[in-house]
Amino acid sequence: MSATDVHRAPALSPEAAIVDRHWRDLAARRRLYTVGGLLFLLLALSGSLWFANETNAGKFFDRLPYIADFFIDMKPRDWFEPVRALFDLPSPYDDGSLQFDYPEGRVYLTQSIYIPEYFYRMVETLNIALFSTLVGSTFGFLLCFSAASNITASRWLRFTTRRFLEIVRAFPEIVIAGFFLAIFSLGPIPAIMAVSIHTVGALGKMFFEVVENADMKPDEGLRAVGANWVERVWFGIVPQVLPNFMSYFLLRFEINVRASTILGAVGAGGIGESLRLSISRGHEAKTIAIVFLLLCTIVVVDQFSAWLRHRLVGRQAFTYGRGE
């Protein structure tokens, strides 16, 4: 009893009572919103789950016992097989079929030195990612200044550039890849095109946001001595934003490695294609080798890029999702 006495508020003045009531109303409304929002979320979630289950080929509970089939199917003949597949060493099980023909894929540099097939494919995927990041960031760099409100005065130009970047970013990569696949036939170039075009949009947006946050004092100084637009951008803005641009470039590279792997799996070359082929043909050892290689590469790329970004921009190093 005494506790409630202690906590009982002293009698409020009429004005304070109004404030108090108002606060209680606000708190109650806020709670209502929270509960309502959560209920809505729950409803949407359960509806979505039901819908997904209904339209899936296998039903969730029927398929749950088979969930690990992917790995169970992948049990190789012996545990050295994946190593042989990874380094293209001859297999003792070789029966002339595609399953054990590891040495066939060797890419010879000289008479005796070769790159194992999957390493070569991995390099191909990394090259796709790096080259398209380079191309995309070049165009993103060129476009970002005309989208930034502190650099470009023309509202019309800004609007056009921003809408362009948005459309390019939202345009599904797979459609660009599919379109160029139809023109160029199979190969990595459709993937380069698709990833680059997407990168222009994604990096262009990141870049112009950095530019808009830049310190305008150098620009002011340059303007005072009569520098033209290009000089103002090049000497006033670029030195400030370059570290952040490079940091975003590296982040984008990480994302693009994953994107080009996936695009590879739908026919655009690189390690993704090898993975899809080996899975669909049921080649266990090859699949394990590729999955392992892919895992290692992504870890290495992520760590390296995180380290480099840290060096470039220190605590300012930004991180964000795989997204755009």
Next chain:
Amino acid sequence: METAAINDIVARHPDAFRRSAWRRYATPIGILLCILYSFYCWWFFSIGIVLEKANWNLASAYLADWVSYEIRPDIEFKDNYLEINYSRFSKLGSNPNPEWVVKQTAVVEQRADAKKMAPAVASDKSSHDSFMAASAPTADNPATLPQQSLPAAPETVRKETVVTADIVFGNGRIAITPKLVTVTRGAQSIVFDIARDKSVTPRTPLPDWIEQRRPGSTAYISFGFFGRAEIQSDEVIAWRRFLGWANFVFDTNSPFWGKPFGEVASLIASGARIDPKRSNAALAWDNIANNAEWQHGDVWLKLLQTIVMAFVGTVLASVVAFPLAFLAARNITPSRIANQTTKRYFDFQRSVDMLIWALFFTRGFGPGPLAGMSAIFFTDTGTLGKLYSEALENIDDKQREGIRSVGATPTMVQRYGVLPQVLPVFLSQSLYFWESNTRSATIIGAVGAGGIGLKLWEAMRTGTNWANVFYMVLLILVVVFVFDTISNYLRRKLMGTVGNGNDERPVRLLPVA
């Protein structure tokens, strides 16, 4: 400014004017390296060769297909008359008679073989009708056909058939008679003599919009966007291109097809039942959803699957990552083992590519949205967990101390000391991922993980359905923009209510710990 003053400034700021060699040359060296790397890639992917070999005419044709469609009449040369056919699933329905094919009919004497005999009597209007009628009886009782064609003594009948046909293109026309074809584009006109089944011979030299690879062989005519045509020795094939999407609402099998909007509306509202089993509105809806060319129903279902995949995947990932992030943050959970285990687990989930998760779950659950949402869920648990734990490690400790100092339980400290600081950041991150997952869900769909990706991919692989591809792309763009806007709005609201007032834009970037 005098020289002395300049020298003075240079002397006072040596670091600005005499920078180290590294700082001076870093930019040019970087640019040079990039250029060298580009050359290397040019060679590695043999880009030059591929670009050279690429079929750019195909590219423009495909691009045109996105927003237009072609109708292909075949005009076959007969002895003294013409026979006009349309492809079997013509976009003009089963009885095409477009106004851009101007026909002149006359009664001519024609040799009728047994196959043509029966219908020849029946047909009276255009040659097209005679064709349809001709094929009908043979299709109905094909068994009688050989018997009929055995006594195929040439016989003549007189009937009205097409003797000239004019195909009108936007910028030209092709006038066809059994022996002579006149092609006009703009002011230029070329006359071709046709020796049936032997040769096609132009009377004058060909302009650059007509190509004939060998004398007497097929002539290829281009009308730019309006279409193209081929003059062969036995027929003229025209591809007439029209802007727009053909039969977008109703396909040719629908009773509503070809009717103007007002008529369809009045039929639905007050017309007599076309199908006695259901109302006209239900029939119209069914016809739209099951439109054979556009497959609206299926496209919408797949799009909804994609949306659901992104939504459920992100929500579940957030829900799972939330408690794990508290375990991973070293300022919340003091145990180093727990921190490191959770963090390495996040790294593992993140590093296994979404592609591998997608393949894994597609094998487990079978193709469909369950596989896709599980893939998104697994990948994003790692990423969100990492971001959440970094946000937790960056919190302001004063609030926690304050709560603790008044004797709150550990749970209460988290609830009132930590959560209010990080919840907007968490939600904002999740919203951001929701938005970007809507995009990635399209891609993983193509490897079988459900949603519109596979449908899109299949439509592209056939190489003929570009209008459908564009339709789906537009739907995806609309969905992405709508979600973008919702997520941006919610994020601005969230971040607006909590501190950080100087930042107008939604906070999407978190400093690394």
